[in-house]
Amino acid sequence: MNPSRIYITAFVILILALIPCAHCHAAPAILLSLDHPRYGADSITRDAVSGLDWLDWSASINHSVADVSTQFGPGDEFAGFRYATEAEVIQLIYRAGFANLWGWPGQAIDYEAARNLADLLGVTEQIRNSTSDVYLARGYMGPADQIIPDYNLQMVVSYDKRRLTGLAGANGGFQGPVGFGDAPDPTVGHVLVRAVPEPCVVMLCVIGGSCLGLLRRHS
Numbered sequence: 001m002n003p004s005r006i007y008i009t010a011f012v013i014l015i016l017a018l019i020p021c022a023h024c025h026a027a028p029a030i031l032l033s034l035d036h037p038r039y040g041a042d043s044i045t046r047d048a049v050s051g052l053d054w055l056d057w058s059a060s061i062n063h064s065v066a067d068v069s070t071q072f073g074p075g076d077e078f079a080g081f082r083y084a085t086e087a088e089v090i091q092l093i094y095r096a097g098f099a100n101l102w103g104w105p106g107q108a109i110d111y112e113a114a115r116n117l118a119d120l121l122g123v124t125e126q127i128r129n130s131t132s133d134v135y136l137a138r139g140y141m142g143p144a145d146q147i148i149p150d151y152n153l154q155m156v157v158s159y160d161k162r163r164l165t166g167l168a169g170a171n172g173g174f175q176g177p178v179g180f181g182d183a184p185d186p187t188v189g190h191v192l193v194r195a196v197p198e199p200c201v202v203m204l205c206v207i208g209g210s211c212l213g214l215l216r217r218h219s
Contacts, residue, residue, distance in 0.1 A: 031096065033120055045120045046196060049095060052088065053196050055081055057139035057189030058122025064183055065140050068190050081192040083142030089155055089191060093117070093168045106158070106165030114159040114166025121157060125187040133161040139191040141170065155191050 030048040035041045036055075045054040060068065060078065071077045084092075093101060097113035106114075118137040127134045141153040159166040 031117075031120060043122075047092060047095065050088065050091060051196055052084075052092075052193045054084070054092070054121065055190075055192040055194075056120075056122035057137050057191065058124050060139070060189040060192060061124055061186050062184040063190060065143055065190070067184070068140075068192070069143060078192055081194045084191045084193045086141070088193060089141070089170075093157075096168075098166075098168055100167070102169030103167045104169065106160055106163065106167040108165050110166040110168070111159055111164045112166070114157055114168060117168070118157045118159055118166075122189065124189055132163055134158055135161070136187075138188045140188060141191050154188060 032046040032048065033042045034044040034046055034053075036043045039055065039059045043056045043059050045056070046052075047054065055078070063071075068078060069083075071079075072082055073079060090101065096117040097110075098117075099109045099113075100107055103110060115135075118135055121137045121139070123135045124138050125136045127136065136156060136158040138157075139155045141155055153170050155168075155170050157166075157168045
């Protein structure tokens, strides 16, 4: 094959590969539930838009913030993860289909979004009484100074099966002996994420490598 044609073919292939990548961040959010060999079935929620893996909040209950903060290194319990930022959490909420952020005491319009997201992230607590049947996914947002000094924020996604309402938002308490996140809690996990390779980047690497190999064979 003529080397000039090979260059043109390689260029065209790369351009075609870049076209879908240009729209990666504008595409509708796709949240996928994945298995993890350490944390079990459906323990990872992958956001295909942001390129983040969210560890189920139910997979990190019974840990304090101080404990989890020391477990991100190689070989540790949460190796490769970190606490999510406030901006990342807000983006996830809206990509999950919420119309409101917080929306206390819950909105009918957010019921489906809340149910889907809470089930994906792992329900950590259920509260029943004569008027409601509430399922909650709760997770600590990390050290107090990460977002608001002297506060340990707790993220909440909940839905009520009787009232058919849902909400997502955050609350917090002063850091101290009985503050949020200072002791292990069986009903609260941690909001942890890790980065994953973007599919379009991987595809470009594969195509680029193939094209270079083709060029070398014909040079």
